[in-house]
Amino acid sequence: MKNILLTLLLAGLTMVGPLAIDTYLPSFPAIAATFSASPMAIQQTLSLFLFTFAFMMLFYGTLSDSFGRRPVILWSLVLYVLASLGGALAGSFGFLLGARILQGLASGAGSVIGRAIVQDRFDGVAAQKMLGNIMMVFGLAPAIAPVLGGWMQVTFGWRSIFWFLTGFGLLMWVSVWRWLPESLPQDKRHPLHLGAIARNYWMVLKHRQFLLLSVALGAAFGGFALYIGSAAYFIMEILKLPETAFAWLFIPLISGHVLGASVSGKLAHRLAPPKLIGLSYALMAVAAALNVAYNWFFAATVPWAVLPLFLFSFSLALAMPPLTLAGMNLFPQHSGLAASMQSFLQMMLFALVSGLVAPLLFGSALYLAFGLAACLVVSYASYRGATHGQHGPAHDQGQGAGVTS
Numbered sequence: 001m002k003n004i005l006l007t008l009l010l011a012g013l014t015m016v017g018p019l020a021i022d023t024y025l026p027s028f029p030a031i032a033a034t035f036s037a038s039p040m041a042i043q044q045t046l047s048l049f050l051f052t053f054a055f056m057m058l059f060y061g062t063l064s065d066s067f068g069r070r071p072v073i074l075w076s077l078v079l080y081v082l083a084s085l086g087g088a089l090a091g092s093f094g095f096l097l098g099a100r101i102l103q104g105l106a107s108g109a110g111s112v113i114g115r116a117i118v119q120d121r122f123d124g125v126a127a128q129k130m131l132g133n134i135m136m137v138f139g140l141a142p143a144i145a146p147v148l149g150g151w152m153q154v155t156f157g158w159r160s161i162f163w164f165l166t167g168f169g170l171l172m173w174v175s176v177w178r179w180l181p182e183s184l185p186q187d188k189r190h191p192l193h194l195g196a197i198a199r200n201y202w203m204v205l206k207h208r209q210f211l212l213l214s215v216a217l218g219a220a221f222g223g224f225a226l227y228i229g230s231a232a233y234f235i236m237e238i239l240k241l242p243e244t245a246f247a248w249l250f251i252p253l254i255s256g257h258v259l260g261a262s263v264s265g266k267l268a269h270r271l272a273p274p275k276l277i278g279l280s281y282a283l284m285a286v287a288a289a290l291n292v293a294y295n296w297f298f299a300a301t302v303p304w305a306v307l308p309l310f311l312f313s314f315s316l317a318l319a320m321p322p323l324t325l326a327g328m329n330l331f332p333q334h335s336g337l338a339a340s341m342q343s344f345l346q347m348m349l350f351a352l353v354s355g356l357v358a359p360l361l362f363g364s365a366l367y368l369a370f371g372l373a374a375c376l377v378v379s380y381a382s383y384r385g386a387t388h389g390q391h392g393p394a395h396d397q398g399q400g401a402g403v404t405s
Contacts, residue, residue, distance in 0.1 A: 007130065007178050010117060012172055013073065013110025015125035016080060017053060020103050020165055021046065021228065022145035022250065026243040027158035028232040030402060034158070035093035040359065045100045047227065047355030052104030054347030056277065060112040060202070061340030066192040069113050070182045074173060076109035078256035079170040080347065103165075110172075112343045120183040120333040123267050131321040132265030135257070135302070142253030146231065146246035154244055190334075200334055204341045212347070212386035213327040218346035219379035220316050221373040222353040226361070227309060229354025233362040238300050248302045252310035260280065260317025273322035274387070278367035281380055288373040292366070300365035322381075 024031075025046075032042045065074045083102035090096035101215075120132050152160045204210060204383055227234060241248060267276055274363050291308035298304070323341065331338040353375065360369040 003130070006121075007118075007133045007137060009175060010114040011075050011134045012175065013114050014134060016077075016110050016169065016172060017107035018142045018147050019081075019168060019373070020049065020084075020107050022231075023149035023157065023165065024161045025146050025154045025228075025231045026150035027161060029236075029243070030153060031096070035096070036269065037093050041093065043151070043229075043305075043355065043359060044352040045097055047351060048097065049100045049104035049107075050347065050355060051082060051110050052093050054344050054351050055287045056105045056342040058340050058348055060109045061116055061343075062197055062337050063192075064109075064113045064116055065190045065334065065337060068184050068186075068189065069117055070176065070180060073109050073176055073180070076106045077169055077173040080106035081166055081173065084169055084222045084342055086167040088159050088166060090162075096133045099162075108343065108347070108378040112276055112339050115324065115328065115339040115343075116335050117183045117340070119332075120215075122178075127286070127327055128268045128273075128321045129265045132268065135261035135264075135317060135320060140254070140258060143247075143250050143258075144251045147244075154353050158262050164291065176247035197337075201341065204338055207330060210330050210338070210341075212296045212382045213323060214342045214345040215349070216379045216383035217323045217327075217342075218319065218349035219375050219382060220319070221346060222349050222378075223288075223312060223315065223375040224253065225353040226358050226368060226375065227369045228369060229358035230362055232304060234365070234368065237301060237362070238365050239305065239398050241302070249309070250305060251301075251312045252306040256310040256313030256315075257317045259265040260314040262277065262316045263314075263321070264321050267318070268279060268321070276322055277319045277383070279392050280315050280319035281383070282310055285380075287312035287315060288369075288376050291360035291369040292373055295366040296370045299398060305365060308369075314318050340385055385405075 028042050031037070032039060032044070059071060060076070080103060083099050083106055086099035086102065087096055091097055114134065115131070118127050120133070122130050148164075152158075152164065227249065229357050231246065235246055235249055236243065239245075239248065256290070264276065271279070287308045290311070294304055294308065327342050328335055328338045353371075357371060361371050
C-alpha cells in the first residue's frame with residue numbers, strides 16, 4: 001500500500017511539467033488572437049518554458065542532496081502555483097511569457113527529485129520496476145491534458161487552463177506535505193559548497209558513458225518532442241481537425257507510453273537490460289520506417305497517421321527505465337546530482353527539438369516523419385557509443401541495471 005501511494009505521489013509530481021506543456025497547446029490560436037501575437041511568438045511560450053525547465057533541472061537534484069527532498073519539492077510547488085496564477089491573470093503577452101518562464105523554473109523539481117527518491121529507497125530491479133510504474137501512471141496526464149485543455153478552451157477560454165494548473169499545483173503541495181516522507185537522512189546529505197558542486201557537475205558531465213546514455217535517451221525522446229512541439233499545427237493544419245481533437249495525437253502517444261512502461265516493469269525480472277534496450281530500438285526502428293513509408297505514399301489522415309506513433313512511444317517506454325538507471329548507477333553517491341544532469345541534458349534536447357526543429361517541419365507530415373527517424377538514428381548511435389567495447393554489465397550494482405554491447 002505504501003508503494004502504491006508513493007507511486008501515485010511521484011507520478012503526480014512528474015505530471016507537473018507535462019501538464020503545463022500539454023494542457024494549453026489547443027489554446028495557441030486563441031492566445032495569439034488575444035494578444036495579437038504571431039504563431040512564432042506563441043511558440044516561444046513553449047520554447048522558453050522548456051529551456052528554463054531544463055536549466056533548473058541542473059540544480060534541483062543538488063539542492064535536494066543538500067537540503068533534503070521534501071523542502072525543495074514544496075518550495076518549487078509554491079513558485080509553480082504563483083506562476084500559474086500569473087498566467088491566468090496575464091494582461092499582456094509579455095506578462096504571460098514571464099509567467100511561463102517562472103512556470104518552467106518551478107516545474108522540474110518533481111521529475112528530478114522523484115528519480116532520486118526512487119534511488120534512495122530501491123535498488124536494481126526493484127528501482128527499475130518502480131520507475132516503470134511511475135511512468136505508467138504519469139503517462140495518463142499528457143493523454144488527458146490536451147483533451148481537457150481543448151474542452152476548457154472551447155467552454156471557458158484559455159485563462160481557465162491556467163486556473164486549472166494553479167489548482168493542480170495546490171493539490172500536489174498539500175499531498176506532498178501530508179503523505180511524502182523525507183527519503184534522504186541528514187547524515188547522507190552533502191554540504192552546499194559551490195566549488196565542490198561545480199567539480200561534481202564536471203565529474204558527471206565529462207563521464208563519456210553517462211553523457212552518451214543521456215543523449216541516447218534524450219534524442220529518442222526528441223522524436224516524442226517533435227510531435228508535441230508541432231501538436232497544434234499537426235492537428236489543425238495537417239490533419240484538418242478542430243481544437244477539441246487533440247486526443248487523436250496524444251492518446252496514441254501516451255497510451256503507447258503507458259503500455260510500454262507497464263510491459264517494461266513486467267519484463268524487468270525476465271530480460272537483462274541490454275536485451276530489453278535492444279528490443280526497444282528494434283521496435284522503434286520499425287515504427288519510424290512505417291511512419292516514413294505511410295507519409296511518403298499517402299496524405300496524412302487519422303487513424304493511420306498516428307498508429308506508427310503509438311508503436312514508437314510504446315517501444316521508447318520499454319527502454320526508458322533501464323537506460324535511466326544505467327546512467328544514474330554510474331554515480332550512486334550523487335544520485336540527485338546525476339538525476340539533475342541527466343534530466344537537464346534530456347530536456348535541453350527536448351527544448352531544442354520542439355522549439356527550433358519542429359517549426360521547420362510544421363508544414364509536412366512527411367518532414368515530421370523524417371525528423372522522428374533522424375532522432376532515432378542519433379539516439380542509437382549514442383547508445384552504441386556508450387556501450388562500445390564492453391563485455392559485461394556496467395555498474396549494474398549486482399542487479400542487472402547496467403548496459404552492455
